Amino acid sequence: MTREDLGDILNLIAIVEEGSFTKAAARLGVSQSTLSHGIRRLEERLGILLLARTTRSVASTPAGERLMEIVRPAFTDIAARLSDLRSSQARPAGTIRITTPEHAARTLLLPAVKLFVADYPDITVELVIDSHLTDIVAERFDAGVRIGELIAKDMIAISIGPPMRMAAVASPAYFANYPLPKSPRDLAAHCCINQRLSAGSLYAWEFAKAGQKLRVRVGGNIVLNRVPLIVDAALAGCGIAFVIEDQVESEMREGTLLRVLEDWCEPFDGYHLYYANHRQQSLAFSLFVEALRRTASTASLALNRLAWRSDEDKL
Structure with a gap:
């Protein structure tokens, strides 16, 4: 792979993620014609069509999708490692994006976020409320929160809450x-x-x-x-x-x-934080996970005390 290939592949990733040459060009700070010319060069060198273009939209061809599956995780990992390296030389900074149901956000995440941002003012935590089984890799989330039994087996999952009923x-x-x-x-x-x-x-x-x-x-x-x-x-x-x-x-x-x-109504697995197992996590995200574990432990004790009092009331 040449240096020219690397630059053009990065441009391809931006186009696919933005779904538009215009938006990708603005994101990369280059002209649309430069971007289009670079993609044509890449297609010619590889001998395959990577993008299907119309007057209104752009989408990956099957060959383009296969290339993205190969290269995007690698580039994402490199970006995360570079971010981690920069963070290790200064105060932790960056944005953490998490998709979560509203109930988990209110009972588990917000208490952790409140304490976390006070300790790390240069880190922004964004919670996106959604009960759907979001593809966190495709939607560019750092992690998601869902009931344990719903999480895909290829994800790393960490319990952050007690069993529920x-x-x-x-x-x-x-x-x-x-x-x-x-x-x-x-x-x-x-x-x-x-x-x-x-x-x-x-x-x-x-x-x-x-x-x-x-x-x-x-x-x-x-x-x-x-x-x-x-x-x-x-x-x-x-x-x-x-x-x-x-x-x-x-x-x-x-x-x-x-x-x-x-x-x-028997108990079932509570909430888990999950994230891709092939991705190198940033220092900011690692710190948030630790903070969430501490807060979740406190929340679990509180919920267990509520359950104990409820059982006692029945006696």
């Missing part, structure tokens, strides 16, 4: 008109508050008891995509909601929401 709840006013369900199958006769996931589908309620697992597609004429609204709808007597139990812990304790099917 779901809770099926409704208001006393609702249960004044409907019988208490004894089994998830009884939900077919109930009004349930559905949740629309960011991917577009409706969440299928998942239950487990003594090795038996059930996925229930519930009925109901209310569909919401934010948990606080789902809880509000349950409080208003609109039907049964199915949410993570700490999201309705105070309402259950105060009796404004009644829990049902608790014996069908």
Whole structure:
């Protein structure tokens, strides 16, 4: 590989990431014609077409996609190592981008971020709220946070929260008109508050008891995509909601929401921070991971104390 190849490949990566010659040229600080000429030279030297161009867009050809799969991880690793080298000579700096569900952001990440940015004022932490299974490499995130069982096996995953449980709840006013369900199958006769996931589908309620697992597609004429609204709808007597139990812990304790099917709600893996195992992480990211581990440990102890008090109240 020649020095000229390296420069043109870097230009190719910028074009693919930006999806436009114009935007890539602005990002690289070169003219669009210079960029276009360099890509043509690269295609001629390799003897393959790398980009499919139209008047409105540009996209990788299959050969271009294969080349990107080979070179982008290597260049990303080099950039991370150079950034780490620079950081080791000065105060840690940079931006950390993380995709996370809102619940994890509120309960685990924000407490860590608050302390972290106070200790490292030159580091910016960006949290992007999304419950979809984001491709963190393609979307250029440093890491993501998801339930442990949902994370791909080729990722490095670090537990940052305790096991969790779901809770099926409704208001006393609702249960004044409907019988208490004894089994998830009884939900077919109930009004349930559905949740629309960011991917577009409706969440299928998942239950487990003594090795038996059930996925229930519930009925109901209310569909919401934010948990606080789902809880509000349950409080208003609109039907049964199915949410993570700490999201309705105070309402259950105060009796404004009644829990049902608790014996069908077994604990499951809590939140994990995950990131690509082939990527060299920056010093800023490594410091954030350590801070998150410390904060998560404190949060786990607090949640465990809440669970202990809840169990004690039942005695």
